Amino acid sequence: MHLFIRATDAGAPPYLYAGPMTYRGHEGxxxxxxxxxLAHPxxxxxxxYAKVNTG
Structure with a gap:
């Protein structure tokens, strides 16, 4: 899997590539x-930005 983050700021690129991810687990x-x-911080x-928008 690969993570892409969408920024909502005007003038920002539509998506930012954050790199590959590895499944760790699930709950609920x-x-x-x-x-x-994530493979890279x-x-x-x-x-x-991500922390502010996810709570």
């Missing part, structure tokens, strides 16, 4: 939460 049913490990600004 409806909704099911899937846990992934996200850059600090992207990590902050």
């Amino acid at each position: 049913e409806r909704p099911m939460r899937i846990l992934w490990d 996200l850059p600090a600004d992207v990590f902050h």
Whole structure:
């Protein structure tokens, strides 16, 4: 699997490629939460953006 992040800021590229992911596990049913490990850490600004938007 590969992770692409969509930025909503005006003028930003439509998608940012964050790299390959490896399945780590899952929990729950409806909704099911899937846990992934990224092969490479996200850059600090992207990590902050993703963290802010996911809660």
